Amino acid sequence: MAGSMELRHLRYYVAVAEALNFTKAAARLRVAQPALSRQVRDLEEEIGVDLLRRSPRGVTLTAEGKLFLEEARDLLKRTVEAVEKTRALARGEYGELPVGYSPSPTVDILPPALGAFQKSVPRVTVRLHDLAGNELADGLRNGVLELAIMQRPTGSNGAGLTFEPLQAYPICVAVAPGHPLAKLKVVPLARLAGEKLVVFRRQEYTDYHALLERVLQEVHPRPVIAVECDGSSSLITEVATGRGVAILSAVFGKTIGPRLKLRPLTPAPEPQEVGIVRALSGDVTPAGEKFCEHLRAVAGALGERGC
Amino acid sequence: MAGSMELRHLRYYVAVAEALNFTKAAARLRVAQPALSRQVRDLEEEIGVDLLRRSPRGVTLTAEGKLFLEEARDLLKRTVEAVEKTRALARGEYGELPVGYSPSPTVDILPPALGAFQKSVPRVTVRLHDLAGNELADGLRNGVLELAIMQRPTGSNGAGLTFEPLQAYPICVAVAPGHPLAKLKVVPLARLAGEKLVVFRRQEYTDYHALLERVLQEVHPRPVIAVECDGSSSLITEVATGRGVAILSAVFGKTIGPRLKLRPLTPAPEPQEVGIVRALSGDVTPAGEKFCEHLRAVAGALGERGC
DNA sequence: GCGCAGCGATGCTTTTTGGGCATAATGGCC
DNA sequence: GGCCATTATGCCCAAAAAGCATCGCTGCGC
Incomplete structure (x- = not known):
């Protein structure tokens, strides 16, 4: 029963095969030459193949030795890479990060946080x-998502979720430039009474x-929904065309x-x-x-400049 | 100064990570559980990352542990593959074999030997x-070719080369079916006197x-070269057209x-x-x-059936 | 042609360390 | 709260790696 092959054997063999000299390789490895000789001999016995030709003036590689040198080098390299990957994962510098968001x-x-990250x-x-929103919440709870960037659930x-606010946007009314409300700097809620509304589809x-x-609960008579849109671009078009007004948060200012x-x-x-939503039970990875x-840094910078 | 990581650590870790239980993994590895515990702990210390969460009901893998499990499995697999490749090379079942030949x-x-091989x-x-021919000889001497299948140099x-004959082909004269010599079963050398010859180019x-x-040295008057061809197909065409006769070995019978x-x-x-030509100094690989x-087997079978 | 220098192998001893055994500590579960 | 399975610890032994001294070989130079 031969002692199993170990990385030590590979390290020693590579050193000898590179130095083509046991004595010099031993010095480089900071071990005595006989120890090195024995380990390499054990390796050859374990494999059952002569890797080196010994001579009084050094060693030369057999064809098998050349092949095994490449293989051993590769294995040692992959070993340090495996360890490095694992350490990088622990430091949050490697791996995958499933993030949900509402656009x-x-x-x-x-976008800026993602770029910097x-x-x-x-x-x-x-x-x-x-x-x-509800899919984000489900994904967080069942672990498919680690975190989500979205409005407060x-x-x-x-x-089962936690919410960490990053930014708060005032609720506004969006109107076409020619609309009577456009002349006001601030729109009293009551002025929305009876207005036609352009909204996003309820289902999505x-x-x-x-x-x-929440915003319109005290407005009477309640504004009526004129159009339902399936995205912000069509909503903007509808409002611009004068089909109605839209209730939007100030984040749409740029859009x-x-x-x-x-x-x-x-x-x-x-x-x-x-803000950031996470599952209460979910594990927090370093990444x-x-x-x-x-995200916090970007939000902080945004807040300073005002919004 | 931590002791270096060894394949043993990987083997032990994989066993524990698969069994999710030190005791059972130790049994499978045929070592005592404390020894296993210590080796795995040493591994975690060496990497500097917790791979396992221990509990009184077994162990679970951390995210880092999952990654490292895959990496360790892969490394162990590659290790046995590296050894297997080296052994296969020594058995002549792996590697490259540069072979020269004259077609x-x-x-x-x-062709049949190659197929069977x-x-x-x-x-x-x-x-x-x-x-x-001369390029083959050079290739063998400088080690680019390990062996060549060709006529005796x-x-x-x-x-600096050795020749091992595989097959001997009688020298024949090839003529068009209508040629006067075609009527003879055997052509006396002297009958070639004065014939027009179709030959391969001297350079190539x-x-x-x-x-x-060698064949024609005693034939007088010496046959004269009528056409030089750069390949067997054009040579055959020229002879068939009646431009002259060709001196060929019986191996062309099938062509x-x-x-x-x-x-x-x-x-x-x-x-x-x-036959087979090799360099006297060249090393003989198992392959x-x-x-x-x-080659010898094919030549033997060929010889039995007559040629 | 002989000694010498350089190199790897061998024999023996020392040191390290992996492994075994007994046992403690832990923590969930009934 | 005691019990159980499970992992961790302490101690010792044995195996194996490393060190040391020395031998044997071979090619080179004087």
């Missing part, structure tokens, strides 16, 4: 999942409709450009909060923590 | 080099011209088909010998030796 509310924060830890692959959507944007409900006017409401409703730091 | 004289032997040792890659071409076929010289008649000469000149055995 519209996060346009301010997510990728630059600082390029070996972490961020897997972005653009999902609806409401009601049962928030069960339940969070949006919860917000709508809608000059085509619409965005006016804060008074009295100001609770702002829309955007995820690093990502959060970038 | 025409070896059509009987090389590839089938018996598919992991050996035969690199075939179709070269002229003549003169200085054979210096020095061996052929040496053979020609020329029914378009030409091949008649042995009398008195029979020294036959053309085809090369195996290849030679296949």
Whole structure:
């Protein structure tokens, strides 16, 4: 029963095969030459193949020795790589990070944070999942997502989750430039009474409709929904065409450009909060923590400049 | 100063990570559980990362542990593969075999031998080099080729080489079916006197011209060269067209088909010998030796059936 | 042609360390 | 709270690696 092969045998063999001289290789390895001789002999016995031709003036490699030298070098390299990968994973510098997000509310924060993150830890692959609010919540709870960047979950959507706010956006009304409300700097909530509304589809944007409900609950007569849109670009078009007004958070300021006017409401409703959502039970990976730091940094810079 | 990582650590870790239980893994490895515990702990210390979460009901893998499990499995697999490759090389079942050959004289032997060889040792890659006689000799001497299948080298071409005959082919004259010599079963050498010859180009076929010289040295008046061809197909065409006769060894019997008649000469000149040529100084690899055995087997079978 | 220098192998001893055994500590579960 | 399975610890032994001294070989130079 031969003693099993160990990495030591490979390290020793590579040293000898590179120095082509036991004595010099032993010096380099800081072991005595006889110890080295024996280990290499053991290796050859274990493999059952002569790797070296010994002579009084050094050693030469057999064909098998040349092949095994390459293999051994490769194995040793892969070994340190395996360890390095594992350490990098522990440091949050390697691996995959499944991140959920809702696109519209996060346009301010997510893109710059993502860019900075990728630059600082390029070996972490961020897997972005653009999902609806309830799907994000489910993904977090069942572990498919490690964290999500989104508006504060409401009601049962928030069960088992934590929310860390990054940014709060005032609720505004978006109107076409020619609309009577566009002339006001601040729009009293009551002025929305009876207005026609352009909204996102209820099915895909339940969070949006919860917000709508919250903002308009005291407005009488209640504005009526004129159009349902399946995305922000069509919503903007509809409002610009004069089909109605839209209730949007100030984060849309950059998205809608000059085509619409965005006016804060008074009295100001609770702002829309955007932040980091995680599962209470989920494990926090170092990469995820690093990502959060970038998010906070971006949000902080955004807050300073005002929004 | 931590003791270096060894394959033992990987073997032990994989066993524990698969069993998710130190005690059972220790039983499977046939070591005591404390020894196993210590080795795995040493490994974690060496890497500096917790790979396992210990609990009184077994162990679970951390994210780092999962990654390292895959890496360790892969490393162990590659290790046995490296050893296996080396052993296979020593057995002649792996590697590359550079073989030179002259195509025409070896059509009987090389293709079937090559086929059988590839089938018996598919992991050996035969690199075939179709070269002229002197290039083959040079390739063998400088080690680019391990062996060559060709006619017996003549003169200085054979210096430093060994020749092992596999097959001997009688020298014949090839004529068009309508040629007067076609009526003879055996052609007396003297009947070639004054004939027009179709030959291969001297530059590319020095061996052929040496053979020609040897066969025709006693024929007077010497046949005159009518056409020089750069390959066997054009040579066959020229002879069939009646431009002259050709001196060829009987190995061409299968190549020329029914378009030409091949008649042995009398008195029979020294036959053309085809065989294995190797460098005297060259090392004989097991794969090369195996290849030679296949060549001998094919030549033997060929000889039994007559040629 | 002889000695010398350089190299690897061998024999023996020392040191390290992996492994075994007994046992303690842990923590969930009934 | 005691019990059970499980892992960790302490101690000792044995195996094996490393060190040391020396031998044997071979090629080179004087």
